[in-house]
Amino acid sequence: MGVEFGLLGEVTARVDGRAVDLGPVRQRCVLAALAVDVGRVVSVDRLVERVWAPAVPRRGAATLHSYVSRLRRVLAVADTVDIVHRSGGYALVVDQPEPAVDLHRFRDLCARSGADDVALLTEALGLWRGEPLTGLTGEWAEAERVRLRQEQLSAEHDLVDARLRAGEGGELVVELSARTARYPSDERVAGQYLLALHRAGRSADALEHYERLRERLAEQLGTDPGAPLRELHRRIVAADPALSGPTPSDPTWPGPPGGRAAEPVAVPRQLPAAPQHFTGRDRELAALTTALDDAAAGRTVVISAIAGTGGIGKTWLALHWAHRHADRFPDGQLFVDLRGFSPDSAPMDPAVVVRGFLHALGVEPARLPVDAHAQTALFRSLVADKRVLIVADNAADAGQVGPLLPGGASCTVLVTSRSRLAGLTAGHGAHHVPLDVLSDDEARALLSARLGAGRVRAEPAAVAELIRLCGGFPLALGIVAARAHTRLDQPMATLAEELRDLGLGALDDDDPTASLPAVLSWSYRALPPDQATAFALLGMATGPDIDLPAVAGLTGLSPRETMTVLRGLEQASLLTRDNRGRYHMHDLIRSYATTTARRELTEQAREAGLRRLLDFYTHTAYAAARLLHPDRPPIRLDPPVPGVRPHPLPDVPAAMAWFDAEYPNLLAAQHTATTHHWHHAVWQLAWTLGTFYQRRGHLYDQLAGWRTGLAAAAHLPDPATRVVAHRHLGLAYTNLRRHEEAIGHLREAIALAEHHQDLLQQAETHRVLAGAFELSGDDRKALDHSIRALDLFRALARPVGEADALNDVGWYAARMGEYETAREHCEAALALYHRHQDPAGEAASLDSLGYIAHHTGHHAEAIRHYQQALALYRRHDNTYFAADALADLGHPHAALGRPEEARAVWREALELYRAQGRDADVERVQRQLDALDGQGDSGATD
Template identity: 40%
Template sequence: MTEDTVSLDAAVRDSRIRAGLTQHELAHRAGISVRALRDIEQGRVSEPRPASRRRLAQALGLTDLALPVRGAAAPTWTVGVLGPVAVRTDGRLHSVGSAARRTLLGLLALRPNAAVPVDEIVDVLWPEHPPRTSRNLVHGHVTAVRGLLRAAGDVRVERAGDGYRLDAPAHAVDAALFEDLLARAATAFGRDAAEDALRCYGEALDVWRGRAVADAGASLRQHPTAVALVHRRLDAALRFADLALRLGRPAASALQALLAEEPLHEALAARLMTALAGAGEQSAALATYDTMRRRLADELGVEPGPDLRAAHLKVLRQEVPRAASGPVESRRPDPVAVRPAQLPAPTALFVGRDGQLDELNAGLDDGVPSVITGPAGVGKTTLALHWLHGLAERFPDGQLYVNLRGFDRAGKLRPEQAVRGFLQALGVPPERVPADADGQVNLYRSLLAGRRMIVLLDNASDAEQVRPLMPGAPGCLVAVTSRNRLPSLVAAEGARPVPVDLLTVAESRRLLRRRLGAARADAEPDALDEIVDVAARLPLALGIAAALARQFPQKALRELVAEMRAAGSGLDALPGWDDATDLRAVFSWSYHALSPAAANLFRLLGAQPARDLGADAAAALVGAPPETVRPALAELVRAHLVTEDRPGRYGFHDLLRAYAAELSAALDPPGAVVRLLDHYLAAGRSAAEVLYPRGAGPATGRPEEALAWFRAEHHALLALLDHVGRHRLDSYAGDLARAFFDFLDRQGHWHDLLWTHEIAAAAAGRLGDLSAQARAHRSRATAWIRLGHFEAAAESMAQALSLFTAAGDDLGVAQTLVNRSGVAHNQGRYADALDDALRGLEIVRAGGHRREEAIALNAVGWHQTKLGRFADAVESGTAALELYRRNGDNFGAGNALDSLGYAHHNLGEYARAADCYTAALELFAQVGDRYGGANTRTHLGDTYHARGDVDAARESWAAALSVLEELEHPDAARVRARLARPV
């Protein structure tokens, strides 16, 4: 063997580890026994049979197992920009910090070893309004990035003239590694080494982890260098697909991954169709065409282009050559755009559990879920997090985590809620999430297929809550924690049960010693043992006891023990435990040490249903100003009675929540939850007026702050509405749902929109309020429209129309007719849409409703454009605009001008269209409607493009995309597709 080759055992073992496969997984893929694979990896087989060797190579994505040492594996990069900006040291990925620092490092890494002027850095970091101290701020960010890179050794940020330079050796930046692999592929192709070229293209695509500089600022994502990299990736994917098909081994998964990120790229879709057909998946290829055809029609209003049509014809005629020896795939296809890292941080003071850790590790190669069971407070989640964090490197595609709240008195999390959360974490845009629960589960499992991810399902109540969240294929590590044993999951899915009991006496002593400090613990060993006895070796109780002792550092431990024993006994919180374990007594140790204000707040926090609250909401519970509540919150955190898992958000352990609720029910007068509902109703309306204004004057408040508030309170809102529904607090349901309507709609939370207005409809029905019930059904129809379920939308609109008619609410009938016209519009029934809008217009005119008349006129004009009646649309839009102006409604006037611009555009009157769009932008800026402005900027870009001003068009689209991405709005995909068009 020469120095340039490696032995077969090392080649197989190293390739398997690089591919992230266990021996069981590789053996299964290659169709050989695990024992045979172990013999090969341990050098006991000098040369396997040719068929086994070929299957092993294919399973590893290689052309041969005799890998050269030099160039066999791509060097590990240090700074990554082909995905979220990242730094890797010692084999671990590290967060870069704030968005500004990610953007700075990304900009430097896009041009390694080249000077980047400070002025350019400032322009990228603050594209619109750079602060006066921008240069000083840049220096501060550079200093922070240098600190992060210190451990990287040979990668540094250096001063270069009036700027900075990232000094990095070859391949230390993933983009440079990608370019090198492309160059090697081109060289191999030029010398007719097609197999080598295919391997290099596959390795080049494997370097990518998602969108280039995905978590940096929008200005960097639109930087010419970043855009060029994206185009290089697309070109490489197309070349890879063509070469793989030519060699008779079509590659579909890499194309599926990229098409998920570029959903309107016709050339990619065409290659994917031929790859699927070549692999024998004719129906999947045709389904891809149907999906693309609908997507292009819905989002761009165009039919498939010649490449896509030609591929479709080839598939229909079965002219695509079939794979000669099975598909060849890029080693790590990436169907998701992001790699989530959702696991909560592990505790730094973990002790014991050696037996359970051995049991968990023994099951790693079995590929079955581990079910960690035991009583509340025993440390199941702590054990799971300690174990899983230690395995993160073996599962490089990320971690998913959900608290299923299986034993929460406010109700457990529904599986479909958890699945939607996972899809969001995996980067699935809201419009791609199926409306039905089965479709959501199927999409979730499809995205995890072939992935190596960690999935932690925490605090499950039963197997039925867990089953929909289980991946459908091997490769992922799944752990479940539960107070129940989940025997059906063990029996049916072969899950490995790992029971967790109390800590041993020795482990309990170690835990207390680490938390109290060796000097204090060793000074009173007898008192330490008494604390272990009183806390009954329960980790949660031991932690609270240690926190209490730290609150009183001058007090002897024996005095604290005496106070603890005096707190009393009596257990019913944990059925099946012995009477020595009294959680109420344990919790009371800390509760009785609180100040009156903190004790009052602790009780009231337990009386409300949200998992966590901000300081303002906590103040509403108490009925006091926020500044008076913050000291009490800090006191509760210090006492470990409340956690601050995210800055400014305060929550409970389940048992502490139950204890607090018990105290509140016994000691507090009712009214706290009502005060909290009043707070959310007022705050939600106020934030909605800032973010989605409906009035004439400028919005007061900052939209980014309003959006941040909505995002922070999203899940608290759902918990409160669930509470409202279960406790029949019907007078709040409709108002609360409407206050959050625009946020849920415009952020793409359409399943939540359906559910919240289902509660509102039921509440209105119990109140006998037909108009409120109708409004809720109309809002549900909006959600169905967004989800593309137009039949369901039509049904909900019909219910709303019937209820408004029964209530004698003519205005409600008219508004619903105008809204229903949108359903017909989305179904392509433009004449029906216009009829509905005209009927609604007639009713509001007869009733003298001037604001609604303007809205109806604008809808009439829009539907006229779809019927090609552009001159009529201009007339209707002009009338709507005059009414809006007469009513002093700047928001409505902006919408009318946008519609007028669209009509003028289609008449070929591009100058007039641009004038309308520009005037609309001014009005949207006045009222602070960022979404409306982004929508109009998109249309303005279309007009610029139509009249041949490509640079102005791209500038307008880029400005729209920046806002839409910041708002996380699904329309961003359409604008991104416009920017991806060839110039």
Template identity: 40%
Template sequence: MPVIDDGGTALWFGVLGPVQVRRQGAEIDLGPRQQRLILALLLANAGQPVGINDIVDVLWDQRPPPSAVNVVHRYVGAIRRSFEPGLAPRSAGRWLLGDAAGYRMRVDAENLDLLHVRRLAEQARSDEEAGRLTEAMSAYETALGRWRGPCAGISELATFDHLAFGVVDHECADLVRAAATLAVRLDRARSVLSVLRRMAEQRPWDEALQAQLLLALSADGKRAEAITLYQNVRGRLADELGVDPGEELREAFQRVLRQDSAEPGPSPVPGRLRIAGVRATHRVLPAQLPADLPHFTGRDEARHRTLSVVNGQVLARVSMPVLAIDGIPGIGKTSLAIHLSHQLADAHPDGQLYVDLRGFDPGRVALPPAEALHLFLNALGVPDAEIPANLDARSGLYRSVLAGRRILILLDNAHDVEQVRPLLPGAPGCLVLVTSRRRLTGLATAHGARLMTLDVLSADEARAFLIARVGAARTADDPRALDEIVERCGRLPLALAVVAARALTHPDLRLTDVARELRETRGSLDGFSGDDVSSDIRTVFSWSYQRLGVRAARTFRLLSLHPGADVTLSAMAGLAGEPPAEMRALAGELVRTGLITEYRPGRFSTHDLIRAYAQELMRSHDDEPDRDRATRRLVQHHQLAADRLLDPTTPREPPPTVVAPARNAADEAVAWLTADREVLTATVHREIDEGRPATTARACPRAASAARDHPGRAHGSRSTLGPVTFAQGNHPDSVARLRVPRRYGPQPPR
């Protein structure tokens, strides 16, 4: 394989077999197993970034040591120096790059066997579609010649399989099957037989691969060996799985018995694979997309980003574009995905597939991938009798039917990555859009998916949304009411849609009246109820809430007591009275359901309407003493944080129900105050409003004392805390406060 000549520093990387790196033909020592495993993972991702958490999982299988991240950094440095021995410490070098998304290798089709094989496979498919079958076969044979075995020789590096390596192996198996199909058709089965045998040995449960090997053996005159192979496979399936061979394998065997292993005539369309046991389905053009909104507005940036990503990958034709859209309930994920799908439909002339995966519908279980595949295969023209029962076999058939076709696939309302993965095509040409309340990072890691998290609409977009639905004439009469509605809806598309529907249902209702109704609900969700459960905002939020465990649900309700716009993990633990170590898991559960967002590490926020929903739940589930105890824990948490940051030597220990922050260096006090100023201010005002001014009054002199601000301490004691304690009836303490030495009080001007 050619490499870029770089004055003797050019490298060639191999991952289609045991991981290798060569410089001018000589193999480089890659060091211990852990380093080779990291490099294997990076190469299997073929230049896409790999997150540090994924590397840790591969090395320690979810049981990492406390120093795991530091160890990974050391391994990465050692790998870099193996590539470039003279590399300066802490330098990234030219091959292994790191950024906020993780680590990635600087590789292309000239220096990585995986990318080179993908380019050859794409060339073969293109030649086959154009009817240049001899050229296509040559490209297939060259590509198969690069394959040395299972991806990275992973069985020698790890004690468990990892998805990234399995994806590459599956891709190679698909390539071998496509090459074998054409080889049998051209009477050149012998050219692929060696690789086909080895691949079939390593994938004994892949019935499609075993069927192709039967046909290739028979085409090469080895009919007896083919019959023996079938008997062995059938016995293995019966003994170890208790099942009979599937329809595809049985039909291949019948063709061998009839000595009819050649493809029966040319493909109806040049380059389209004819799948054993499945009638030709290439003329079926599914068009399953739901109707687009008649007046879609906003999301211009999201639309431009999507079109840019899709156009880039389609033009490059090196990978299948996958876009995963996530966001909180009611943010408009499905509406955007459907709108984008209609815009991109013309670029996918072989049809559009759609399925609601029911990932967050409490009334129905999430749609199993096997059932979704059944629906898709039916839509593509495959009858029930020819659809395998096994999930892997069904997924393989689905990929084979889609091979060489340009189809758009919309997977709506996904619960997690595992529900989506079997529904992904295996080759370029198709486009997949996924929506979920969860951020599907696994799709980005294993399949190079682009992730897009939707935020609320901008103020201008929200106004345009209402104008488009209600009418420009009606909204022009009262722009102030329009702005108030936008803000009371929190610029959430679902809330705006509900209000717009109410305005349309009552044409005599002025926008001023709509705004007043929302104002009079005083922060509740009464103004956003609808007749349709799919658009009732409480119902939509409840689909996420009902997915929570008992402790996570309680935490969500209590979060409505937090007075600030955002909350830290430690404050969340203090509010709920949960151990900090366990609160991380509970917060993760809330994030995964879309009820809160971790907008930066350790800090969480939620939409105002979701907060209102949490308040409603809290009033009906948590009695007043429980709410008071949670509020007291939160106040005490902030008091401890202030004490420990302003004076880390403070010996004060928290009550057992209060989660205390760690003792931090004093220089972190300003950063803490800056980050939490709004929360602290809101907490102080609430304490005063609820008749507990002494909390703040006592805290001020302590803070002044820690800062050696003697005049400030005197002022706080004499002017604030003294009167407060007097009002509480604690006269001795009040007198003591008022007698603070005058030398600490205000000084006359000199």
């Protein structure tokens, strides 16, 4: 049943559209105080202060408890909301806060808008129904109303800016006239009003209003208008034509820059290597440079769309130009192959591309917003004022590119596509750069660069025929040149005769699919048998690229033989290798290779190649996963098929590097296994990726991978596979805070494990279920499940699992205030961890013991425990938990009257939290520092 809370007007609650009675004013005030901080614990003391200050009754806490009990009964009819008691206070828990609480929906819409989306800002402001928290009295309600009204006003200002950027003007005059009357000294409002008047043809009125404001500021504050407003006034006086259209995002515009995100911490350099032997394209290069220069002079974003048929050299041109002008983009270069016309995969989802760009810009996976629109807004905020080049290669259509376009005016976007992308030209003012075949002179220069000028001059007639037969297509010319280079003893006339016999003259047609297969078949026929077979198999390989060990697995050749084959294909221009040593095929070449595999190889040979490749990926990934998490219960794999040599990985850094490089291929391998109904491989690949999903924060891929894994497990005879799949799917849902689905799958895993009397799976699942209940706000159930896990691990004689569960029990008991029980279990966990040489576990249990000691008044002991945990975290380069230990360490220092020590560790924690993008922790620690400073040296408590 759906529930909605209204705060932006009278405080209300509606269940399935029907209003419910929230009781007296004080009771409604309790609900409002919790709803403002939905999902977070509000301490009892703070709630009492919010409801009754300044006249707090003697039994305020008891009365508060009574109000909460009544509210829980009122809200019990809705199954998506609850008021839960947590350590020290209460929290309003709602499945989806943004749609349920109008205030949080308002903030979400404003954040997603990036201060530049008219529709979202209009929708956000439409949620207001008058003064917020109408009907509530008291100091907190009054202060909160003032703060919320400021948020509303800021959104109203953002909406006017957005409408001005969209080109409006005269339509805003009446609204802005009233607003300037309310805020006569606000320079932001004044700038908006001046621009609206100017666009309405009332420039004289705009200049008069500026003079009145200047005089008012001089009289009241003794100052002049700020530089942005003065510059806007100058441009109105000069009748700057740029002010008549959408407002440029430049320093002279008095509105705020469009973005609220933190500065990026990385400068990406994603351009692939510059192409060798680049020839011609002078006109197109000049057009791209002119567009960039014009944009810089006019302070507008430049978007250039290079369009042409496949094999025409679009990427070749884009990369050459990008490398030539890379110095003009000091804040980085982003590159993505959108695979818009890939023969073996669907075009890339723009949301996936945006997540990749955010990672390249230094955004930690844990900091990524959940909503795709919010991710796009964050990307645009990060690059809004930066000089970044974005190269989007091989786009399917304008819709695929739109979410990748920055909102500011300082970036440059270079798009290549086989389509003309009219939508980009019409909707975003993109510069259309059509790419045709090379001229005869350019084609001759290309052959001279590849083969040497002397050889080309020696046979002008043969070279002329080769150029004619290739039709000016760079790809075809490259293949011809590669073949000629390997036949130094043959005259060019022989090559021309062979091309003529194969019918390559059809390349004069604009459609390369009618002729390029002839060129590719000619190249394929010239290959030795081992290279021809490898070429066909590579057309079937999963993923966007491949490395030498994987090719060896695909072909069944030795590493030495594989290297020889790959070198031959690279020399024949059928394969390219990047600076990481990974191999790629052009879309058209790969399409031809796939067709060749179906035509030349038997079904048995094709299936055997794919089986070898999947075996290679599965066994190497399994070894990598065991390095990352050696205590994880292993699974059984059949030996690899003959010809497969898993890639050796010596240590954890090597395992992580391999996963990083092969991650897209592993996802593609699981998809291939799914389409072939190879259920064991589907499930095993999901298992091998489990730890990597967690460490890298690939939460959505984790969810998709285990959904597929669960479907595959339904076809497998071992019931443990279904238990593991349900457990990992429950963990994936837990990570995404989708508690109902998480707990449903985890309970299914428990039921299956109990039915099959699998005690180990029961124990592992109870631990995950405990974590799910903790995140959903139910510490009691979390404690119950951790106790059951402990009993099972003990029965199984699994000491590391027992230590994990002991620490879990101690932690949940401590959160509930049961400190003696907590200390006993955490000390036992510490001893077990130490005995079995598990430093990560030791650090976790020391951290728990520090929490217990501090909350029982043993502050010196707490400091010792936290410092020991911190040392272990630092020794193993675990900055994530080191930040938490530092934040915790400040509390006992403050309690012992050591404000300088507390301030030092909290400042260090604050810097780590900021670097990790943990905004909520940043706010929490900053509040602690502010409180410490406000108390002088009298101490601070948590």
